[in-house]
Amino acid sequence: xxxxxxxxxxxxxxxxxxxxxxxxxxxxxxxxxxxxxxxxxxxxxxxxxxxxxxxxxxxxxxxxxxxxxxxxxxxxxxxxxxxxxxxxxxxxxxxxxxxxxxxxxxxxxxxxxxxxxxxxxxxxxxxxxxxxxxxxxxxxxxxxxxxxxxxxxxxxxxxxxxxxxxxxxxxxxxxxxxxxxxxxxxxxxxxxxxxxxxxxxxxxxxxxxxxxxxxxxxxxxxxxxxxxxxxxxxxxxxxxxxxxxxxxxxxxxxxxxxxxxxxxxxxxxxxxxxxxxxxxxxxxxxxxxxxxxxxxxxxxxxxxxxxxxxxxxxxxxxxxxxxxxxxxxxxxxxxxxxxxxxxxxxxxxxxxxxxxxxxxxxxxxxxxxxxxxxxxxxxxxxxxxxxxxxxxxxxxxxxxxxxxxxxxx
Ligand SMILES: *Cc1c(COP(=O)(O)O)cnc(C)c1O
Numbered sequence: 465x466x467x468x469x470x471x472x473x474x475x476x477x478x479x480x481x482x483x484x485x486x487x488x489x490x491x492x493x494x495x496x497x498x499x500x501x502x503x504x505x506x507x508x509x510x511x512x513x514x515x516x517x518x519x520x521x522x523x524x525x526x527x528x529x530x531x532x533x534x535x536x537x538x539x540x541x542x543x544x545x546x547x548x549x550x551x552x553x554x555x556x557x558x559x560x561x562x563x564x565x566x567x568x569x570x571x572x573x574x575x576x577x578x579x580x581x582x583x584x585x586x587x588x589x590x591x592x593x594x595x596x597x598x599x600x601x602x603x604x605x606x607x608x609x610x611x612x613x614x615x616x617x618x619x620x621x622x623x624x625x626x627x628x629x630x631x632x633x634x635x636x637x638x639x640x641x642x643x644x645x646x647x648x649x650x651x652x653x654x655x656x657x658x659x660x661x662x663x664x665x666x667x668x669x670x671x672x673x674x675x676x677x678x679x680x681x682x683x684x685x686x687x688x689x690x691x692x693x694x695x696x697x698x699x700x701x702x703x704x705x706x707x708x709x710x711x712x713x714x715x716x717x718x719x720x721x722x723x724x725x726x727x728x729x730x731x732x733x734x735x736x737x738x739x740x741x742x743x744x745x746x747x748x749x750x751x752x753x754x755x756x757x758x759x760x761x762x763x764x765x766x767x768x769x770x771x772x773x774x775x776x777x778x779x780x781x782x783x784x785x786x787x788x789x790x791x792x793x794x795x796x797x798x799x800x801x802x803x804x805x806x807x808x809x810x811x812x813x814x815x816x817x818x819x820x821x822x823x824x825x826x827x828x829x830x831x832x833x834x835x836x837x838x839x840x841x842x843x844x845x846x847x848x849x850x851x852x853x854x855x856x857x858x859x860x861x862x863x864x865x866x867x868x869x870x871x872x873x
Contacts, residue, residue: 469658472782474775477657478745483637486644491659493564498666503563507556511670514588515545515555519671521678521836526806527823534688534829536822537836538809539675539703548812548841549668549699550581554650556667558585561648568592568643571650572636574601574629575766576608577845578652583617585650593617596635598628605766607845630758630771633744653696654774657745661776665701672706675836683834689713689825692838693817694733694788695767697774699840704786713787715825716777717817719763720790730761732773733781733788748775764793764849765813767841791820797853799823800843812841813849 469475479487497503511517520543524536541549561569569591573579579595586593595612599621602609612619625631640649654664679687690707692700694716704714721729724737730751732738738749741756751759751771763769780786791799799819803809811819815838822837829835843850851859 471779534833542842572632576605583615668702671702691818719768728762810843
């Protein structure tokens with residue numbers, strides 16, 4: 465970071481005047497927490513006894529044999545409480561909220577994973593919790609809405625605009641403006657105005673710190689390459705930040721959707737389809753048209769389906785430190801099936817994007833090389849999508865029978 469909140473020309477803080485004091489308070493609280501070793505220790509302790517950290521680094525021996533190249537290791541963020549790396553960010557921000565003496569949290573959510581994680585944190589800390597979610601997403605993600613409500617959160621349907629994630633973000637900011645004194649906005653990824661990209665990355669850096677120690681201990685060497693999927697960029701920044709100063713190649717994998725040529729994808733850094741802009745309070749590459757209207761994005765993985773991307777990753781692309789590629793929906797389902805069969809691991813559809821690229825490149829490396837894939841989350845949540853994609857006939861029958869059962873009532 466050069467100027468405050470800037471990474472090269474990316475980042476910054478483009479916020480309404482009325483939120484300036486609130487952001488200043490947050491920046492101060494974050495800076496103080498970061499300078500206090502006791503705060504990081506309390507975070508590590510909390511993640512240890514609430515979320516199973518440190519998560520293991522698993523040697524994927526069968527996949528390694530299958531591809532016959534590099535030794536493949538998998539960082540198991542799927543084993544966090546609520547099933548993904550998102551727990552790292554929300555629990556960290558929860559500790560910060562307590563430190564700031566606030567009593568209410570709000571969040572935006574698209575697929576619902578960040579909403580569930582935030583509602584879980586609020587239940588644990590005893591905070592009031594409101595989650596903003598587009599009406600369309602609420603219809604698509606009923607199970608997550610169910611859990612948020614069971615956890616005590618109020619889920620507010622957003623009926624503006626396209627009724628999806630970006631509209632939920634706008635509503636969350638609107639709420640914050642009217643309730644700054646007692647409320648903190650728990651942003652879900654390494655995006656948004658300063659200090660969110662840096663703060664979310666700092667909490668997620670627990671992944672990279674652990675992974676670096678684990679891979680050295682286990683193999684006696686640094687990995688040749690590290691692969692992570694990129695939605696907003698928080699799990700990728702989390703693992704990458706442990707290795708930025710090392711001679712380790714870092715690869716971010718975005719959602720190639722139905723193929724880059726179809727336009728139905730969410731690649732901001734792996735293609736030339738995105739352009740530089742300022743939206744949602746920060747400057748980065750957005751998938752937008754010539755008038756600055758955000759484009760429709762598509763991915764089989766709901767968590768990668770975002771128009772912007774971390775300004776830190778935009779900078780790391782510009783400086784050449786991170787390489788970006790894309791994986792298509794079809795490749796992702798194939799890599800997922802292979803991981804399930806060969807290792808008994810069920811990565812989330814999001815995480816499986818990283819697996820695709822690692823599988824493409826493993827054969828070109830030697831057995832002396834180690835590669836690490838960040839398994840950002842577990843795939844059980846994707847049963848509806850995956851069973852559909854695999855066209856499993858007995859699953860279809862199960863869904864049909866369930867529907868009939870309800871209709872009969
Ligand atoms: C939300 C999510 C992502 C995408 O978010 P990032 O901020 O890019 O990490 C990736 N994987 C899983 C499992 C998720 O739930």
